[in-house]
Amino acid sequence: MKRLFPLVFLMASGAMAQDALFPDFGTSKLDVLRYDLDLQVDPVQNNLQGTANLQIKTSFGLKEIVLDLSERLKVSSVTLQGEAVSFAQVGNKLKIASQKTLPRELTLNIAYSGNPRGIADPSAPDWELGWSQSGDLTYAVSEPVGSFTWFPVNDYVPDKALYTFKVTVPKPYVAVANGLLTETQNTGNSTTYLWNSQHPMAPYLATVSVGRYDIESLKTSKGLPVLNYFAAGTSQKARNTMALAPEMIEYFESILGPYPFESYGGIVVNTDLPFALENQTRPVYGSGIAELEFVVAHELAHQWFGNSITPKTWADIWLNEGFSSYFHALWVNRKITKVDGLEIDMAMLYRQLRQKAGDALTVESPEELFGDGVYDRGAVALHVLRKQLGDDLFFRTVRTYVRRYQHKTANTEDFLRIARMVSGQPAVIDQWSKDWIYGEALPPYPGL
Numbered sequence: 282m283k284r285l286f287p288l289v290f291l292m293a294s295g296a297m298a299q300d301a302l303f304p305d306f307g308t309s310k311l312d313v314l315r316y317d318l319d320l321q322v323d324p325v326q327n328n329l330q331g332t333a334n335l336q337i338k339t340s341f342g343l344k345e346i347v348l349d350l351s352e353r354l355k356v357s358s359v360t361l362q363g364e365a366v367s368f369a370q371v372g373n374k375l376k377i378a379s380q381k382t383l384p385r386e387l388t389l390n391i392a393y394s395g396n397p398r399g400i401a402d403p404s405a406p407d408w409e410l411g412w413s414q415s416g417d418l419t420y421a422v423s424e425p426v427g428s429f430t431w432f433p434v435n436d437y438v439p440d441k442a443l444y445t446f447k448v449t450v451p452k453p454y455v456a457v458a459n460g461l462l463t464e465t466q467n468t469g470n471s472t473t474y475l476w477n478s479q480h481p482m483a484p485y486l487a488t489v490s491v492g493r494y495d496i497e498s499l500k501t502s503k504g505l506p507v508l509n510y511f512a513a514g515t516s517q518k519a520r521n522t523m524a525l526a527p528e529m530i531e532y533f534e535s536i537l538g539p540y541p542f543e544s545y546g547g548i549v550v551n552t553d554l555p556f557a558l559e560n561q562t563r564p565v566y567g568s569g570i571a572e573l574e575f576v577v578a579h580e581l582a583h584q585w586f587g588n589s590i591t592p593k594t595w596a597d598i599w600l601n602e603g604f605s606s607y608f609h610a611l612w613v614n615r616k617i618t619k620v621d622g623l624e625i626d627m628a629m630l631y632r633q634l635r636q637k638a639g640d641a642l643t644v645e646s647p648e649e650l651f652g653d654g655v656y657d658r659g660a661v662a663l664h665v666l667r668k669q670l671g672d673d674l675f676f677r678t679v680r681t682y683v684r685r686y687q688h689k690t691a692n693t694e695d696f697l698r699i700a701r702m703v704s705g706q707p708a709v710i711d712q713w714s715k716d717w718i719y720g721e722a723l724p725p726y727p728g729l
Contacts, residue, residue: 300438302595302647303403306349306426307484308439312338315443316487318432323448324417324491329354330394333433336386343383348427349436350375350458351411354395356395356433375433397431404650408555417454418492418512422558422565424485425650430723434484439593439690441481448489448688449473455494459487459561461543461571477597478561479543481688483591488560490548499546501527508546509559512568515531515549519571523547529581532612536676537683541589547580559583559605575609582608585683593692596644599718600696602651603642603659604679627664628685630657631726642718661726668727670704693718 299308317334331354337346350356352373358367359377377389392574397412401603404425407547411427413420421431428434448456460478467473478487492512497520501506507530509523526547530540547564554567557580564580571577586608587601633655642658644650667675668691682691682699697714701707716724 285422300595302644303426303436306429307435307440308347308376309437309440310340310343311348311437311440313435313440313442313444314338316345316354316432316434317445317447319447320449320489321431322419322448322456322489324414324419324450324454324493325563327396327398327414327419328394328638329397329412329431331391331392331432333393335389335391335433337389338386339383341385344381346377346380346383346389346535348375348377348391348433349373349426350393350433351395351397351400351430353398354399354431356391356393358392359389363390373429388582391433392532393433397437399430400427401489402427404647416551418490418551420490420492420548420550420558420565421488422554422560423487424558425647426485428484428487430485431489432487435485436484438483438485438595439591441483441591441688441690442481444478444482444487446476446489447473448476448490448491453493454491454690455510456489457492457508457548457563458489459563461493461506462508480541480561480589482561482588486559486561486588486673488548488558488565490550492550492567494548497524498525500526501530501540503531505530505540506544506546508544510546510548512549512551514551515568516572519549522572522574522577523549523566525574525577526581529578529612532615533585533608535607536611536680537585538680540586541687545581545584548576548684559587561588575613578612579605579609582612589688590683590686591690593695595647595650597692598650599645599655599659600693602655602690606656606660607663623664627661628726628729631661631723631729634658634661634723641721658717658723662713665717665724665727666700666713669709670706674704674706 316337319332319581321330359366361603399409399411399413402408402410411423411430426436446458450456451471456474460476464475494510497509507526534540542562542705544562547566549566553569557564557566557570557576559580582605586604592600610626641654643726678700682696683722700710
């Protein structure tokens with residue numbers, strides 16, 4: 282694996298129009314400010330009829346807008362600033378041209394429909410990505426580039442936007458999405474659910490799910506709503522594990538500061554999904570995965586690391602997964618007093634990493650995106666930094682990073698800049714990053 286310094290510099294400087302790992306998706310030439318999605322979903326027929334209203338800032342001199350949208354979804358009309366415009370669907374792209382230079386801020390309205398379907402995950406081809414169906418239940422899990430399978434989107438990781446979802450479904454189905462449920466409208470044989478995500482969100486974190494859900498409503502001691510949605514057949518163990526969310530939130534708040542969003546709660550689907558995805562405020566779990574306490578803690582930690590602070594590029598994904606892996610380990614070991622359970626866990630992860638090859642922390646291809654290096658080496662690297670700095674400086678560094686980049690994007694160098702400033706030990710930070718982040722070989726672990 283090559284060192285990532287040149288690639289990181291190019292992307293951080295804005296010299297690349299697309300993410301280097303997924304150059305066929307999204308563009309930096311568009312800044313979508315908000316998506317207002319009006320969706321009618323028939324979960325039995327897996328039919329979707331949608332209208333997407335997008336508010337966009339464009340680059341100077343742009344004459345064409347190109348969005349990502351699955352070719353399975355056919356566009357029937359597009360208006361720009363309220364006027365009908367010509368468009369073309371070419372593969373999985375929606376191209377909207379103008380006879381003159383586009384205004385720097387504009388509104389697009391796109392009507393589309395079809396039978397959405399997921400794609401093979403480019404980072405793990407055995408998995409399906411995007412819009413999925415299981416029986417009469419639908420759900421969306423889109424990391425890293427699957428949102429285009431169900432709405433027109435600039436599928437570019439740092440392009441965070443506000444979202445609203447108006448989802449109409451036949452009774453007795455329930456529609457759940459990101460954010461806060463603000464209104465429910467009953468009309469004849471259908472129900473319309475209005476969801477509002479009040480903070481910026483990366484495209485891959487948007488989700489809508491429709492099913493015959495059983496809903497459990499909880500709250501933290503501060504009154505934060507926690508809504509868990511359970512498909513039929515969800516085990517009691519999964520329900521009990523998901524019910525720990527309010528306690529988990531309060532534990533992480535004691536370390537990191539306030540929970541960054543307006544609500545929380547998971548969706549447990551009726552399929553053996555082999556992973557969970559941390560959709561903003563509304564993670565999705567397979568029926569068995571939801572029973573694992575460390576997984577539920579991991580997806581919650583992502584609300585700070587990945588969702589509130591989103592990576593500027595997919596090459597920086599260790600900022601999501603390494604941090605969330607370390608903080609789920611903190612939760613798991615929080616009550617162990619007789620032995621240092623966290624130290625035992627980190628030493629065990631290190632030994633496992635030492636037995637493998639190619640588990641560097643930096644990412645240069647889609648296939649490496651969710652490798653052990655990103656999760657385990659990232660967690661161990663943070664633990665080593667904690668040992669080097671001491672608890673006070675380490676957690677002050679993390680809290681400062683969380684505050685500075687809340688609801689923004691960050692890359693590795695942003696975190697290192699905070700660490701140098703807060704710790705006052707730039708030489709220590711530089712050596713640590715050289716060894717643990719950018720280095721090819723696995724460095725020695727203190728004490729082993």
